[in-house]
Amino acid sequence: MTRKLRFGMIGGGRGAFIGAVHRIAAQMDGQAELVAGAFSSDPARSAASGEDLFLDPFRAYGSYVEMAAAEAKKPGGQRLDFVVIVTPNHQHFPPAKLFLEAGFNVVCDKPVTFDLKEALALRKIIAKSKKVFVLTHNYTGNVMVKQARDLVREGKLGAIRKVVVEYPQGWLSTALEKTDQKQAAWRTDPKRSGAAGCIGDIGTHAENLARYITGLEIDSLCADLTTFVKGRQLDDDGNILVRFKGGAKGILHASQISVGEENNLNIRIYGEKAGLEWRQEHPNQLVVKYPDRPTEIWGRGHGYLTSATAKAATRIPAGHPEGYLEAFGNIYREAFRAIRAEVSGKAQPKDLDFPTIADGVEGMAFIETTVKSSKAGARWMKLPKP
Numbered sequence: 001m002t003r004k005l006r007f008g009m010i011g012g013g014r015g016a017f018i019g020a021v022h023r024i025a026a027q028m029d030g031q032a033e034l035v036a037g038a039f040s041s042d043p044a045r046s047a048a049s050g051e052d053l054f055l056d057p058f059r060a061y062g063s064y065v066e067m068a069a070a071e072a073k074k075p076g077g078q079r080l081d082f083v084v085i086v087t088p089n090h091q092h093f094p095p096a097k098l099f100l101e102a103g104f105n106v107v108c109d110k111p112v113t114f115d116l117k118e119a120l121a122l123r124k125i126i127a128k129s130k131k132v133f134v135l136t137h138n139y140t141g142n143v144m145v146k147q148a149r150d151l152v153r154e155g156k157l158g159a160i161r162k163v164v165v166e167y168p169q170g171w172l173s174t175a176l177e178k179t180d181q182k183q184a185a186w187r188t189d190p191k192r193s194g195a196a197g198c199i200g201d202i203g204t205h206a207e208n209l210a211r212y213i214t215g216l217e218i219d220s221l222c223a224d225l226t227t228f229v230k231g232r233q234l235d236d237d238g239n240i241l242v243r244f245k246g247g248a249k250g251i252l253h254a255s256q257i258s259v260g261e262e263n264n265l266n267i268r269i270y271g272e273k274a275g276l277e278w279r280q281e282h283p284n285q286l287v288v289k290y291p292d293r294p295t296e297i298w299g300r301g302h303g304y305l306t307s308a309t310a311k312a313a314t315r316i317p318a319g320h321p322e323g324y325l326e327a328f329g330n331i332y333r334e335a336f337r338a339i340r341a342e343v344s345g346k347a348q349p350k351d352l353d354f355p356t357i358a359d360g361v362e363g364m365a366f367i368e369t370t371v372k373s374s375k376a377g378a379r380w381m382k383l384p385k386p
Contacts (some may be wrong), residue, residue: 001340005032007107008071008080010064010095011038011087013049014032015182018109019086022136023053025105025328026084031336036071036080038064054367064095066189072102080104081343082132088186089194095117100125105132107332111204111367112184112360114194119364120386124358132342134335135355137208137363139265141330143300143313143322144286146353148269148276149213150307151288157271160214161249163242167179167206168258172198172236175229188207190233195371202265203254203370204363207357209267210252211362213278216244218383221252225374230259240370243380283323309353331355361386 007026012019019039025030036059039049043062052062061067071080082105085095093113096106112135113119126133139145151157176184186192187201194200211217220243225235233353236257242250255261265280275295277287284300298305301318305311313330315322334354365384 001342004030005081005336005339005343006035006079007032008036008038008059008067008083009034010038010067010083010085011040011091012037012084013045014052016086016125017067017183017227021325021328022084022086023108024325025138025332028325028329029333029336031333032081035059036067037061038067058324065098068095068098068102068104071104082107082339085109086121088192089200090114093122096122097125100129100131100133101309103129103131105134105342107134107136108334108360109136110355111194111200113359113364116361116364116368116386119357119361123361128356130342132335132338132348133357134331134338135357135360136328136331137205137212137355137359138213138324138328138331138381139205139209139280140353140355141327141334142278142280142283143285143310143311143327143330144278145209145327146313147211147286147298147300147305147307147310148267148278149215149318150309151271151276152214152271154306156274156288157276158273159268160216160244160246160271161250163210163214163216163244163248163267163269164269165206165210165250165252165265167202167254167265168261169256169263170259170261172229172256173259175231177232188232188236193234194367196225196367197227197232198236198254198256199223199370200234200367201239202256203238203240203252204367205265206252206254206267207366208359208363209265210250211359213267214244214248214269216246216248217362217385218250219243219245220380220382221366221369221373222378222380223370223372224378235371235374238370238374240373241343264327280324283327284321 038061040046237255240252275289286298
């Protein structure tokens, strides 16, 4: 294929945060261009967002249903290659189902759906459609996260004994949802967010990061969720004990009322031979710890990195910081390999490295089990493997 991929966006219009992030990431490498969108449930707002983005006004649609019908009729030289879904959680499944069944590839923000039932239904739809489905757990796109994963795979840490993963934020330490803050309003609304608040929003990132680096699957968990802000309907803090298959133990903490914290996702992994630590707010460094020699600080972009995947994900020389947007861009760059193959009718590459519906189902099972455990008085519960 010698042209850019064409994509449309569902959600992400004026006032949205994550839509702009997706547009930057998708267009970072010059491989794709935004040509259409249903940017809001308000047709006038969608049209205005289309103007902001210099789109053909006839392709700034009033609804995603209208968009799917119109785009499916376009000839091959104009038709979308994929759509990006950046709506609140309750509006992930309906457009994903509609566009997959209409023959479009789909990129979707996390968590994958409103609940586990929808995630399982979506898995069937994806399998039947044979289209590419990408879930944007973007932190797995970080260079040093990939290096950490490969150190574990290479056996440098030995058998994993303990995993500590934390994701504290402080932005919801007050009732921000009672103001005009759009992002707070839907995240704290069970009709739009789902069964969980903080755990669904950022706890799933922590769970996914731990599984991506270690390769370990959760066997069972014991969760204590709390709603600290008076009048809030969903959890804003969560503390979870985890038992992994194979015997490793873990602690997962996610919070949005940790005053003073910004976006402090971090993970520590301890094996028989060594340990490691990575922090999202300092993404270019990986700390590797040993029992019998000095601690090492590995830097992104250096020739001594052992991971071919990490080297391939590195965009600029050492000393020039790479972070959130570049990691997001790496997810899209990998997704484009799959989407180009699908559009061209070729076999999928065997070394693709992006989150899929399998990660989405795992994430929804994690959310639902966490909520059930907490409601049962922090009782240990098995994580289902549907």
